[in-house]
Amino acid sequence: MRCSVFAAVVAVSLATPSTWKDDYHPAKSCPMPYQQVADRCLIFAASEVSTWHDARAYCHGFLGDLAQVDSADLLMAVVDFIHDEGLNGHNFWIGANDEAQEGAWKWPDGSDVHMGTPFWGYWTSPSVQEPRDGTASNYCCLVSNHFYYFGDCWGTEKYSPLCEFRLD
Known part of the structure; x- marks a missing residue:
């Protein structure tokens, strides 16, 4: 009898999603309308299109900023989310x-942006890795026809905001 009760408790525990927390590590969740992607709270505002500065103001309206995609794992999770949610073809501003x-290159929090592979895209004609446009392009974008690698874009282009809410 004890064995079957233990097995039932273990089965329920494994089948029920839970969040690990204690007094030192409280559970964190994303506020609406943010969605959790990897360990971040993000809004993919595909229905909005604006310049980089207007996109940043849009994110500020949700108490966030343009996203800080500062790890290869997060970039992969962002691209997977874009594909999984049918957002292919949309281009996004990041911070x-x-x-x-x-x-x-700096993120909104002032930290340095990682340069080179695996973040920045590579042009085959001419054979040059992003960022490549000098003073003409000062803002980072994720463009669908470049497989969502980082690109340096003109701030006047019209892309969708990718917003982030920082839980820390």
């Missing part, structure tokens, strides 16, 4: 820019 100093 990286080199507006303050050409070539010094």
Whole structure:
């Protein structure tokens, strides 16, 4: 009898999703309308299109900022989400820019953007890796026809905001 009760408790525990938490690690969840993607709270605002600065203001309206895609795992999760949710074909603004100093790409929190592979796209003609447009393009975008690798884009282009709410 004890064995079957134990087995039932284990089976229920394994079948029931749970969030690990204690007094030192409280459970965190994303506020609406953000969705959890990997360990981040994101809004893929595919129905909105705007310049980079207007996209950033849009995110501020939801108490967030343009997303800080600062790990290869997060980039992969973002691309998977785009494909899984049928958002293929939409282009997105993220928070990286080199507006303050050409070539010094920064995230909204002031941290450096990782350069090179696996983040930045690669052009085959001419054979050059992004960012490639110098002072003409100071804002980071994820463009569908470049497989959602980072690209340096003109801030006046019209893309959708990819917003992030920081839980920390």
